[in-house]
Amino acid sequence: MITAKDLGVRFRRNRGSRRSFKDLFSGGTRRSRPGEFWALRDVSFDVRPGEAIGVVGRNGQGKSTLLKLVAGVLFPDEGTVSVRAGVAPLIELTGGFVGDLTVRDNVQLTAGLHGLSKQKISECFDAIIDFAGAAEVVDTPFKHLSSGMKVRVAFAVVSQLDEPVLLVDEVLAVGDRAFRVKCYARIEELLAENRTLFLVSHNERDLRRFCKRGLYLNGGRLILDGPIEEVIERYNSDHPA
Numbered sequence: 001m002i003t004a005k006d007l008g009v010r011f012r013r014n015r016g017s018r019r020s021f022k023d024l025f026s027g028g029t030r031r032s033r034p035g036e037f038w039a040l041r042d043v044s045f046d047v048r049p050g051e052a053i054g055v056v057g058r059n060g061q062g063k064s065t066l067l068k069l070v071a072g073v074l075f076p077d078e079g080t081v082s083v084r085a086g087v088a089p090l091i092e093l094t095g096g097f098v099g100d101l102t103v104r105d106n107v108q109l110t111a112g113l114h115g116l117s118k119q120k121i122s123e124c125f126d127a128i129i130d131f132a133g134a135a136e137v138v139d140t141p142f143k144h145l146s147s148g149m150k151v152r153v154a155f156a157v158v159s160q161l162d163e164p165v166l167l168v169d170e171v172l173a174v175g176d177r178a179f180r181v182k183c184y185a186r187i188e189e190l191l192a193e194n195r196t197l198f199l200v201s202h203n204e205r206d207l208r209r210f211c212k213r214g215l216y217l218n219g220g221r222l223i224l225d226g227p228i229e230e231v232i233e234r235y236n237s238d239h240p241a
């Protein structure tokens with residue numbers, strides 16, 4: 001379903017840093033420009049349809065960057081990632097949503113971008129709003145929603161899409177308990193339909209509940225790719241609380 005080979009992503013630490021005169025003459029031969037660092041490097045893995053994968057690592061170790069590559073919203077500087085199916089990304093709280101548009105417009109836009117027909121959208125519109133508990137804010141600009149409500153709307157839409165790959169980045173932590181329970185049930189339904197799931201989480205219970213396999217990232221490197229229990233154990237022993 002997904003093949004990632006030697007993935008590398010480079011970012012600049014400091015937007016203001018300029019390349020030096022000397023750098024200009026060394027042209028493209030330099031491996032890394034000043035101020036740049038590899039947020040992800042030499043990362044390779046294969047994912048089969050229906051696999052549920054938990055991505056673990058401390059803050060800033062490349063987890064979100066990896067999901068963005070799979071979602072196709074970021075291109076690698078090295079290596080390749082191929083995804084043989086559509087992706088429903090739930091990454092970054094407001095990801096893909098337009099702040100000035102209303103909830104209604106955003107739901108229609110996102111669903112439309114993922115290939116749902118007008119008719120299908122109007123069929124499932126009420127269910128999406130109902131799932132999110134967003135009836136009162138349907139005509140409110142998205143930017144005026146509370147952060148929890150933004151996540152609820154985003155999850156409600158994204159989990160309604162027919163895409164075979166679902167990416168969930170740490171958003172479950174934001175919803176209140178009643179909403180999390182609904183999200184868990186929905187994720188379980190999606191897994192039962194043999195969808196592929198990537199879950200970034202710092203919550204071991206969530207990881208164990210949904211994922212069989214884990215990827216442990218540290219310093220942008222893939223330290224361990226294995227059964228979720230082994231991955232959690234290794235992560236915990238590397239970084240005891």
Ligand SMILES: Nc1ncnc2c1ncn2[C@@H]1O[C@H](COP(=O)(O)OP(=O)(O)OP(=O)(O)O)[C@@H](O)[C@H]1O
Pocket residue numbers: 011012013039057058059060061062063064065066
């Ligand atoms: N657009 C960007 N420009 C520069 N640096 C970036 C950019 N996006 C991410 N980074 C940096 O890349 C590194 C990896 O970030 P990433 O968001 O993938 O980490 P993460 O493991 O998801 O962290 P968290 O658990 O905090 O969400 C971090 O040092 C981050 O500051």
